[in-house]
Amino acid sequence: MDRLTEIELFVRVAELGSVSKAAGRLDISVSAASRYLMALETRLGARLMERGPRHASLTQIGAEYFERCKLVLAELREANSLVSATAVNPSGVLRITSTVSFCMLHIGPLLPEYARRYPNVQVDVEVSNRYFNLLDSDVDLAIRTREYEADSSITIRRLAETRRVLAASPGYLSQNGMPRTPADLLKHRLLLYSYANRPDELHFERDGVETVLPVVGCMKSDEGQVIRAATLQGYGILVQPKYVIYDDIVSGRLVPVLDAWDLPRLTINLAYASRRFVPAKVRTFIDYLVEHFEKMDYQRKWTE
Template sequence: MNQLQSMRVFVKVADLGSFVGAAGALDLSTAVVTRHVADLEARLSTRLLNRTTRRLSLTESGMTYLERVRHILDDLDGVEQMVVARNHEPVGTLRIVAPVVFGLHSLAPVVQSYAARYPNVVPDVTLADRQADLVDEGFDVGILVARPMRSASIVTRRLTTGYMTVCATPAYLAQHGTPRRPEDLLTHPCLSRPAEQGGEERVFTGPDGEVRVRPTNAIVANNTEMLRQFALLGMGVAILPSYLIGRDLAAGRLVPLLGDYHLPPIEITIAYASRLHLPAKVRTFIDHLVAHFEQTDRQARDPRATAVALSKAITQVAGHDDVEDDLPVPDLSADTARPVHKAARERVVAASF
C-alpha cells in the first residue's frame, strides 16, 4: 500500500484513538484503515499500537514514530501549499530569453509594465541571437523573431507581425536621389547583414509580381542596430525591421522607400514549455505580452498615426527635386493614408514597437 497514505492513516488513528473513527474521518472502510496500520508495523517490524477490545494506545515506538511522522506530514503539506500558491499567484523569478535587438527596442516597456503590475515576480532577461533550448537552459518563456521552433514539448503563440522596410535619411536622398524600384538599389550603397543572416538576395513583391535583387553592400554588420546607426548617419540605404525603426520613421529621421513593393513579413512569436499547469508568473506574463502587442497592432493600423508620420517624412525631404508640387494634405479620415511623396510610399507599420 502507499506508505505516505499509511502514515496519514496512522496519525489519524492515533489522534482519534479509534480505527472506526479514523475510517469515518478519512472516508475509508475500517478494514482498509486496519490494513494501512498493519502494513506500517510490518515495514518497521515494530508494533506501533496496543490494541484491546476497549481502547487503543501508542507503544513507546509508536509515540516516537508519531512525533516524527507528524513533522514530516506538516512539512509536506507546507511544500504543497507553497507550490499551489505559486501556481495561482504570480511570484518568483521569471526567466525570459529574446533576440538582442528586439529585446532592446520592444521588450523593455512590456517587462516594465509587467513588473509594476506583479511586484512579487522578478524578471530575469537574457538577450541572445541564437535559438535557446528553453527546457535545458531553464527559461520560462522565449521570444522568437522569424525563427520557428519545432518541438513536441514547446508551445508557440503568435505575438505580432513585423515588416522589413527599405529606408534612408532625408539628407542621403537629397544628395543621392530616391530609389523607385528594387533594381535601383543596385546603384546605391546598401547597409546589410551577412549573407547567412539574409543579407544578400532580396525578394520583393510589387505591381508586376516578384522581383529579386542583390543590393550592392557598402557596409556589412551582423547586428541590425549597428545597421540602423549607419543608416541614421546617412551612409546608405538600409532594409530594417519595423520594430527597430518605427520611431525613426514616425519622427522623420528615416524615410520609407519603395512603397509599391514589400518584402516577406517577420512573424514574432512567444514560446514556452507546456500548456498544462503553467505557473501563474508564466501565464500572466504571456497574457500581458499578447495584450501589449495587440494594442500596438491596433495603433499601427490607425490611419491618423500613419498620416502624421508621412507628413513628417514629407517635411524632412521637402526642398529637393524628388518632391512633387502642390502636395495634398493627408486625409486623416480615410481608411488608409496614402503617402503623397514618392520617397515615402512605404507604409509606416508598427511605429510604436
Template sequence: MDRFTQMDLFVQVAELASITRAAALLGLSDSVASRAISALEARLGVRLLERTTRRLWLTEAGQAYYERCAKLMADMAEADAMVDQYSTHPSGQLSLTASPSFAMMYIAPLLPEFRRLYPDLTIRILAANHYEDAIDPGIDLAIRTREYEPDSGITIRKLAQARYVPVASPHYITEHGTPTTPADLVRHRVLMYSVSKESPPITFSKDENKESVRVKPVLTSTEGRVLCSAALAGEGIAIQPMFTLYDDVQAGRLVPLLRDWALPHVTVNLAFHTRRHQPAKIKVFADFLTAQFLQHEFGRKWME
C-alpha cells in the same frame, strides 16, 4: 497501499483515536484501513496501537513513530505548498531573452508596469541575437522572429507581424536619389542584417511579380539598431523590419523606399518550454506582454 499513505493513515488514526474516523477522512473503508495498519505493524515488526471495543491508544513505540511521522507529513505538506506557490503565485526570477534592440525598445519600457503588478518577481534579460533550436534551460521565455519552432517541446504565442522595409535618411536621398525598382539597389549603398559573410538575395514582390536582387552591402550587422543608426547618419539604405524602424519612420528621420514593392514579413513570437503545469511567472508575463502588444497596436503599426 504505498508506504506514505500508510504513514498518513497512521497519523490520522493517532490524532483522531479512531480507525473508523481516520478511514472516513481518507476515503477508505474500515476494513481497508484496519488491514493497512496491521500491514504497517507487520512491516515494522512492532505493535503501534492498543485497542479495545471502547478506545484506542498508542504504545510507546507507536508514540515515538507517530511523532516522527507527523513531522514528516507536515514537512511534505510544507514542501508541496512551497512548490505550489511557484505555480499559483508569481515570484522568484523571470529570465527572458530577446535581441538587444527589441529588448530596449519594447520590453524594457513595459517593465515598470509589470513590476507594479507583480512586485515579487525580479527580471533578468539576456540580450542576444543568436539562439539555438532549443531554449537554454536557464531561460523562461524568448522573443523570436520566426513563424515556427522545429522543437515540439517549445510552445509559441504569436505577438505580432512586421514587414521588412528599405529605408534611407532624407539626406541620403538628396545626395544619391531614390531607387524606383529593386534592381536599382545594386547602385546604392545597402545596409543589411546578416549572420554570415555572404548576404542572401533580396526578393521583392509586386502583384503577381517577384524580383530578386543580390547586392553587395557596404555594412552588415547582427544588430538591427546598428543598421538604423548608420542609415540615420546617411550611410545608406537599411533593410529592416518595421519594429526596428517605426519611430524613426513616423518622425520622418527615415523614409520608406520602393513602396510599390513588398518584402516578406517576419513573425514575432513569444516562445517557452511546453509544460503541463506552467509556472505562474511565465503565464502572467506571457499574458501581460500579449495584452500590451494589443493595446499598443504594434501588429497593425508594423504592417502599415
C-alpha cells in the same frame, strides 16, 4: 489509496483515537479505513494500533511511528505551502536574452511594471544579437526573431509575426528618388543587417511572383540600431523588421520603400528549455509579455 494517504489516515486515527472519526474527516467509509490501516501494517510488518469498535490506541512501536509520521506530514505541508506561495509570488533570478533592438524597445520599458507585479524576481538581461544555446547556458528565456525555428530540444511559443521592410529618410528620397521596382535598388545605397538570413540577397514577392535581387550594401552592421541611426541621417535605404522602425514610419521620420513587395517575414518566438513544469518566474514573464503584445496589437501593426 497511495502510501502517503495511508500514513495520513494512520496519523488522523492516532490523533482522534477513533477509526470512524478519522474516516469521516477523510471522507471514506470505516471499512475502507480499516483495510487501509491493515495494508499499512502488513507492508511494515508491525502492529501499529489496537482497534476496538469505538476506540483505537497506539502500540509502543505505533507511538514511535506516529511521532515520525507527524514530522513528515508537517514537512510536506510546509513544502506544499512554499511551492504554492512561489507560484503566486515567484522569486529568484530570471535570465533573459534577446537582440539589442528588442531589448531596448520591448524588454527594458516593460521591466518597471513587471517588477511592481513580482517584486521578488530579479531580471538579468543579456543583450546579444547572436543566439545562445539555452541548454549550455544559464538563460531562462530567449526572445528570437527568425524566419523559422529549427531547434527541437527547446520549447517554442510564438509571440508575433513581423514584416521586413525597406525604408529611407524623406531627405534621402528627395535627393535620390523613390525606387519603383526592386531592380531600382541597385542604383541606391543599401544598409544591410549582417546577421540576416542571406543578407546579400533580397527575396521579393508580389502577387505570387518572386524576385531575387543580389545586393551589395554600402554599409553592413550586426546591430539594427546602428543601421537605423545612419538611415535617419539620410545615408541610404535600410532593410529591417518592422518592429524596429515602426515608430519611425508612423512619425514620418522614415518612409517605406517598395511597400507593395513582401520580403520573407520573421516570427518572434519565446524559447525556453523543455520541461514538464515551467518555473513560475519564467511563466509569469511569458504571460506578461504576451498580454502586453496583445494589448498593443503589435501583430496587426507589424504585418499590415
